[in-house]
């Protein structure tokens with residue numbers, strides 16, 4: 001039930017219904033969204049939280065924080081954006097200055113993401129559907145332990161989240177537990193989820209989700225005392241610190257370590273494309289929804305598979321695999337969506353234990369829709 005049209009099901013037609021039924025095997029922070037065109041950038045998504053009947057963490061409150069980038073009905077529509085982007089940018093304005101041209105943003109830059117961070121200009125960045133001018137306020141008591149479940153539902157924006165004056169203890173990513181790690185902020189690519197625990201201070205604190213490299217931020221308020229809310233911040237300067245939480249610094253909890261085993265098969269996905277032509281591809285091929293199984297990548301049930309994301313582009317990509325949760329190298333975290341930095345290769349391992357046809361794609365929705373998708377097909 002992690003399938004997509006046209007691979008394993010038809011789109012749910014207007015006025016029609018489709019019944020999903022699945023076993024909630026893994027507790028954790030998940031989400032659901034359509035896989036049709038760029039609908040995801042119209043806000044058609046929701047959080048899916050699977051509670052653990054034997055929850056090992058103790059906390060007093062829980063807060064779901066969904067991050068999003070928003071333009072629909074404000075400056076344009078997602079379909080118009082895709083149309084604009086697909087024409088390509090040529091070699092315009094790449095001199096390191098942040099510049100808006102219609103729906104496109106040029107000169108985005110982030111040390112963490114190694115260059116270009118996004119392609120699209122958004123007038124608004126949202127937390128739980130609300131802009132910074134009308135922020136969500138989360139009320140708690142000083143000393144309360146709060147579990148925050150962050151979900152990046154954005155289409156083209158990595159967010160770095162922090163709460164002023166608070167340490168975040170990362171406990172999970174993409175639903176799976178990690179060895180706890182204390183940080184000041186967490187970098188979250190599109191499609192990624194992070195759970196953190198914070199101990200609330202006394203006062204009114206900004207929760208800032210910096211739109212990485214875009215000189216803007218989403219904003220919410222954590223309130224445990226009286227006083228005026230702080231003004232929205234545009235970026236994270238005063239919250240900046242060396243302790244940025246990124247997946248490569250995390251270690252999977254012992255309970256979810258993949259058992260050590262030799263790799264039976266390596267599946268390589270070479271990511272290519274550029275802003276100039278906007279023809280994003282995997283292994284040299286733009287995904288064709290009319291022929292989804294063309295050039296599908298074969299795996300066999302029972303194999304230990306190493307998936308090799310080779311990023312031959314000058315931009316980062318949040319790569320996602322359906323139907324599985326892989327492990328990052330060096331006993332790293334179990335994940336299903338990972339930031340692959342420009343010019344770098346990320347090798348992740350998984351057990352082929354879920355036969356079927358599964359999509360792997362960039363969770364930048366405009367990259368995915370422009371061809372950066374490939375199919376992993378179990379062979380008999």
Ligand SMILES: [Cu+2]
Pocket residue numbers: 316317318362363364367368372
């Ligand atoms: Cu991408």
